Amino acid sequence: MTPDHPIHDMAVAMYGIVKRFPGVVANDRITLEVEAGEIHALLGENGAGKTTLMNILYGIYGPDAGEIHVRGQQVTIGSSRDAIRLGIGMIHQHFRLVVTHTVAENVALGLPGGDFFFPERAVWRKLGQFSKKYGLTVDPEARIWQLSAGEQQRVEILKALYRGADILILDEPTSMLTPGEIKELLTTLRHMATEGHTVIFITHKLEEVMAISDQVTVLRQGKVVATLKTGQTDERELARLMVGREMLFRLDKKPAQHGQTILQVEGLHVLGDKGLPAVKDVSLNVAAGEIVGIAGVAGNGQRELAEALVGLRPVLAGRVLLGGQEVTHSPPRLRIEQGICYVPGERLTGLIPNMSVAENLILKNYRYAPFTKGPFLNRTAITRYADDLIAQYAVCTPSRETLVRVLSGGNIQRTLLARECSGAPVLLIAAHPTSGVDVGVTETIRQLLLDQRNRGIAILLISEDLEEVLTLSDRIAVMFNGQIMGILPAGEVDLEKIGLMMAGTYRSTVGEAV
Template identity: 55%
Template sequence: MNEKVRMEGIFKRFPGVIANDGVDLDIREGEIHALLGENGAGKTTLMCVLAGIYSPDAGTIRIDGEKALIRSPRDAIHAGIGMVHQHFMLVAPYSVAENVTLGLNKPRFLLNERKLEAEVGKVAQSFGIQVDPHAKIWQLSVGEQQRVEILKSLYRGAKILILDEPTAVLTPQEVRELFATLRQMAKAGHTLVIISHKLEEVMSLSDRISIMRKGKRIATVNTKDTNPTELARLMVGREMLFELHKEKATPGDEVLSFCNLHALSDKGLPALRDISLSVRSKEIVGIAGVAGNGQRELAEVITGLRSATSGKVLVNGKDVTNNSPRQVIDQGVAHIPEDRKGAGTAPNLCVLDNLMLKCYRVEPFKNGPLLNLGRIREFAAKLVKQFQISTPSLETPVKLLSGGNVQKLILAREIATFSELMIAVHPTRGLDVGATEDVHQMLLEQRSKGAAILLISEDLDELLALSDRIDVIYEGKFMGEVPADADQIETIGLMMAGKKGEIQQPVPAGIRAQA
């Protein structure tokens, strides 16, 4: 097969983060090439560079061996590149034919709808895409809208088609139809790039797979020569950086338990399907899994930020299912959220304001309707010192702190204001080695002080180093539970890829007693 696209040394920096760090990638003509990686690995950025949406800070793109200058989506279309985004870019009240021809300046003046529809219909047919050119976009299902997006690219003469997480919003039937269409297109000589973090999907559809991690391409493998376990390992990485001293767990009473929990994702699809678990004091239970398999939803349901559609959550034996975040916090539940700057802090406000986020409404920090600013200041100064948050002053806006210091601030606040249970989601994502170690030490310290900790992470090494036992989540279900031993890596990898583990999850004692 000929080389269709070659990207060399693609470098793209966004303020504060390097999204693509010198990425080389070659894509062959007529293949289905999967781009696999965690959220934030830089897959979408790389493809947006190819599609002319971002211009790279450095690097070159060759198409059919010739250097191509792609500085806008228009240039990309000209070079035969089309991209179907995760969020469709369609005009809802317009017809399929109108959407497909939108912006083409054709017809130039008078719109002959019937002729246009016939033409679009013919093109659709030639690619085996089933869609009614006359239908309005709002009448179509999500799967059909996606077909319109694909058709839009093909109609513009795209020979290289990029699809960003194309199955994220589809039902299993629609996924099957989509894959059939894509295979047919590849057979007809089109080159396809699929961005995904779903292992099964990549295994069943692609010819070759490139794995990205932290802005770099880690490897490219032939699909038939690999397996999901290897892919999972490549995705999450395996860098043992330091040794932690961890004492043997001596679990106490059950603090958190949930049973038969169900919840929906933001898109309204099932995100948690019937999961049960219990966490006792003085233990850390890890949740492993590839991102997007329900981890975020699980943390949100426990902390009251998302409602469960069925099932129960108990904290210290008290039913907190679908309580408000305030009620859950009042139960002594701390939460290190996935998104430090998005939810965990208000970046424009100062260190003081952010440290008081959870305690401002309780004694002794409140004074009737007023704030006891003197007390709060004392408290904040103590935390900054105790947790070694390096900040010029308490008045410094949090956005000026490094990621590690922001995370220490969140940990300090959560540890200082909670007592019994901590939900930690990706607590060291994006942190450097030193900060990671600090955060790990803090979590272990809390464990020995008697906290129950639920640790959700993508980093297998972190999970193995900190947890006492690990549950693997896949498509919203627990695949099984293993002790946190390094020799369990193979089993965990298999379960992360959706293969059932040997050990079945036990039903939490508290819930059994209640039932």
Template identity: 60%
Template structure:
């Protein structure tokens, strides 16, 4: 006998200027299940959940709770109807305590000393679901995983029976992710419904009961996880077969491409961000740098690419001392930089695709003649790279801002790789990209490795680091916890180093 749906979204349609984000999407969630929502970027997942949580109003379709139609006009309405959301970027007041944050907006709390009444409820609920956190602790003193627990407790204390989790493991170590999965299983046992938005297929297979796949705003299918596999889910997301396992041929690394010796640097706030960091990257290898966000990765990349000064230590690139040299000097030494923020740091949005492709080299022949640019040479160069890197753009004269995220990243890779770099600094190169773009970018990084370039891959995606790297360095609190060969690495050991434990 089929279980009655707890929540039903029927034929939901939502259009924005120039795009239909949701096209007659139907989704049913049952009590006591973890329901994964899968899809590439732009598939409509976020829009659909924003409609469910009252942020957007649908153009057509209806929402039913326990079989009754409801109108959710705002997040407040969603909370009243028992729907809670844990956002990817937490909405907590850092100076306030856990109890004070939860008391904010919680119905029934007294106007004077509301946190005192909440403390006991936080402790009871934390013990019940395995969400232990000190209600008297200020938010700033908590780890990222503890802050996530606060968001979940906040939703549960507001009466959430349906909980939406948006990419919940993106900021967690492997051990913390396993703990979260245990929490979700407890919630499931008590009849809660969980909608789990993720792009990580391993997590879908590990924790979800059913999975709904969206593609280009439309429902592809909803299937029990027990009756599918990662290859089939990928095919549903992309519309074709994708090679999930990367083909990485064994290679003997050559000389040093990068040597970092006892580097110290400060953050934008003047606090120590790098504390005596030392490592090497050899030509013909990929060194993956794993770590939870905020542990010095950004500062490390900026030091290596000439965007941040070191206080002490030495950086050698391709046997040249490049300590505290400018970004132009670092590039001219043979370094390619794939920045984390591709739109803010990787392109000039108002410039054309062709202009962005020669940003590094426009001052050199053959792209200039004296003080004048050779527009024909630039156009021919752009057309060649557009074809080679499969950049989807109407013409080379199209403004770069009009490209999709994946095509902006292809543009950056084309520009940076066209000079034949000996060292590549790749910061989160596939973050936010769909399966197709990720597949291509992984292949390009491996190709450069085969051609003898050294690659430093900085990524918070542990699956990506394990799949691409020859060796893995783990950074925590601005220090290198350890460096291990990828062939000997395992998720548990890497995860422990990501929490500050040395091997």
């Protein structure tokens, strides 16, 4: 099982790793070698087995077969405590922080010894040293809920460094970050590698692999299909290896056939979580058969706007009309019945993780025929409906009864889109629909949105991915500090001008209405 060549130069070596779950082999005899001091990208589609493999290295799962070597020594990692003792740290895609506690308190949690009453005080000095050394600036007295996603990620990295980790695993580390935060993170990781840390970078983003990694291992359906030096490959080859086919990198976008105005937003004002204005005097229209994209850096009112439109956040002033009928203060259930569908940026907030795929697919319609039979659910109708949607939207799940929380990110997103697009939507509000999913799923989701548009559905697309907004939208609205800086026809977009609008230094009055 162990190779003939010496492995003492390897920070991590995993040989013949097998991990099975009911109905699926997540890791199928995987071999992975990571040299000390390198950044190694682990690339693959959602569900390819990347996170499972790293969960084994971090002690969350035990392998069913295979060997693990750390710094040349064969080891058994039975828990995360074992991994930490071996100098391995893992920063998960969804941060594991206590949001009501301070940065220092989060770092101190679980540390042995220290001051019983104020253990965080002993942390402050060392945090300052790490901050200066790696550029991980964060206020140790700030509470987690006050921090941006990028700052919270810095806290997770600082936690790992504080515990002595010199092998860092980052699981989809850029999925929740702004472009500026992504750039800062990549710079930090490169600096850490030059200081001798080993970084394993789980991702599906090809441009990040090319920008940061020294080597890349590609997984597909639980198996290694290639390990390459990054400088000797390109995005097209990596995409082909990842999905098993040539990627076209283009979509079938037909000219828009605008119908009547479906969504009218007039002078909308909405407060944010802290009670401060988050949406300020926003006006826009979306017609049937068009996609209006909202571009902007995270935190400029996009989330609050979407939540106000679907009834999850109260409107302070202004009006929201759907097909000419005012729904400004209507409850979410009434808006659903009137044809508003919503794909939230945090996909699990739109689903119930501990319910099955089938149950989540009927979540909006379980009260109605054919899913009810008197006071009882009609299991036959639910089974037929769920199986049809699973096949139609290519949801990879062991069974319709599988709990949503065990699916990969891409398949969670497919489940959500299947439910929202399968009825008779009039307006689809899609927030970050391809965030955190791989290139193959991204292509599928983008084409699905175009197909919905071609069916005459009005779509409001909210995305921090400017390339996505430019590719899909018929008109583009740019938000900054809760305001619309301008609405431009997609065919007349000036990238420099959009950049200035996103930064709040330019305002346009072109294309304010359909």
